[in-house]
Amino acid sequence: MRRQPQPLSRPLERAPRQVPRVAAPLTSAWRRVLVPLALAVVVAGCAAKGPQPACPTVDVINDLHRTTVFAAGGAGDPAAVSHTLRIADFSAQCVYRKNAITLPVTVTLSAQRGPVNDGGRAPGRYFVAVLNAQDAVITKRVFDVDLAFKEGAQAVFSDEVTLTLPFAAAADLDGWRVLIGLQLSAEALAYNRRLRDPR
Numbered sequence: 001m002r003r004q005p006q007p008l009s010r011p012l013e014r015a016p017r018q019v020p021r022v023a024a025p026l027t028s029a030w031r032r033v034l035v036p037l038a039l040a041v042v043v044a045g046c047a048a049k050g051p052q053p054a055c056p057t058v059d060v061i062n063d064l065h066r067t068t069v070f071a072a073g074g075a076g077d078p079a080a081v082s083h084t085l086r087i088a089d090f091s092a093q094c095v096y097r098k099n100a101i102t103l104p105v106t107v108t109l110s111a112q113r114g115p116v117n118d119g120g121r122a123p124g125r126y127f128v129a130v131l132n133a134q135d136a137v138i139t140k141r142v143f144d145v146d147l148a149f150k151e152g153a154q155a156v157f158s159d160e161v162t163l164t165l166p167f168a169a170a171a172d173l174d175g176w177r178v179l180i181g182l183q184l185s186a187e188a189l190a191y192n193r194r195l196r197d198p199r
Contacts, residue, residue: 051170055094056130057177058105060087063192064181067124071116075187081114083122085147088156090180101173103163107180109145113153122147125183128161133175142183 066086074080088110095102111122124147129140147155167173184192 053170053173058092061181067188082117084112085124101165108158111147111155113149120149129179131177
C-alpha cells in the first residue's frame, strides 16, 4: 500500500452491525481485493476446525459519511455546490476459511447534483480501514469513484471490497473493527462538523 495508515475519528454514525457468519468458500469474483496482512497465505476450502473468531464489526464514521463539493472560490455557498456525496448504505458477510476470515464489504454511494455541476459527474474517494482491539490501524486503502448523472439529479454506485483476515487462534481477531468513510480534506471535514454543530 502506498498510503500510510491514518488515525480515524469517532463516534460512529450508527451502532455496529452484526455481521452474518458463513462457513463456506466464496465462489464469486470480487472487483477489489484488500489483504490486510501482506505475508498471509489464505487457503480456500472448508472452514477451520475448533473455535472460530468473532466476525469484526463494520461501520461508517460519523463525520466522514458525507461531503459537499463546491465550485472553486465558493466554499460554504449553497449556490456554488457542485455535488454532494454520501455513503448511503453498506453490507458485509463473514465467510470462514482455513485460518482466515474472508469479509466481502459492499459500499453504496449516493450523489446529488448541485446548481453549478455542468460536467454531469460526481467524483470522490472513500476508504476501508481495519483496526485491531487497541484501535491501531492495521491497514487502510482509499478508492476513487466517479458517479455519473445520467438522468436527473441523483446517481447511485455500489462497490465491493474483500478483506482477508488471517488468524492462528480464535482470540486473534477479538475486538477488530472495519471502518468505512469518505476520504476528505481538512476543510471538508470541518464543514461537516459545522453542519452537525453550528455553534
